Amino acid sequence: MSSLGLINANPIIYEKQERRVRKPSSKDEEYTPNLIDQEEIFYHIRDIKDPEHPYTLEELKVVTEDDIEVNIEKNHVRVTFTPTVEHCSMATIIGLCLNVKLSKCLPSGFKVDIRVAPGSHATEAALNKQLNDKERVAAALENPNLVEMVDECLAASY
Structure with a gap:
């Protein structure tokens, strides 16, 4: 891909974190592989590819583990991401x-x-x-061009 037309042609690339293996804190605890917390959510989203670059959202520090909030009691997850530039056209x-x-x-x-x-x-x-906005998200995901872009970004994360 040519750097012509890219909003951020030379992004800063960060080193990926080593994946941690979850272990119970004591022999009496049972390991729960699907524990939903910051680390688990980050594990799922860290390898999403940036739409403009061959790097992941983790490598560009678009998302970090600290950007994730989980409230199990309310079944709520919030992810706050940071585009690499203020006018990022790919933020959506x-x-x-x-x-x-x-x-x-x-x-x-x-x-x-x-x-x-x-x-x-x-x-x-x-x-x-x-x-x-659920309706806007659903409408966007009916657009074949957007779905193709999303699928390309997610391909490496599965």
């Missing part, structure tokens, strides 16, 4: 990818809330509204 696609991936890996009944980090995008409020 990134948000859709996060939404689709989490919808597929979380138990039914979980509310997924996707947001851009405060001050990280020029149209932050509009973008947050769009990403959390």
Whole structure:
């Protein structure tokens, strides 16, 4: 892909974290492989590919484990992501990818809330509204071109 037309032609690339193996803290505890917490959510979304670059959202620090909030009692997950540039035209696609991936890996009944980090995008409020409007998300996922882009970004994360 040519760097012509890219919003951020030379993004900063960060080293990926080593994947941790979950172990119970004592012999008496039972290991729960599907424990839903920050680490588990990050495990599922870290390998989503950026729509413009051959790097993952983790490598670009678009998402980090600290950007994830989980409330088990309310069946709620919030992921706050940080686009690499303030005018990122792919922020909507990134948000859709996060939404689709989490919808597929979380138990039914979980509310997924996707947001851009405060001050990280020029149209932050509009973008947050769009990403959390069920009807807009459903309409976007009926567009074959958007679905193809989302599928390409998610291919490496499955």
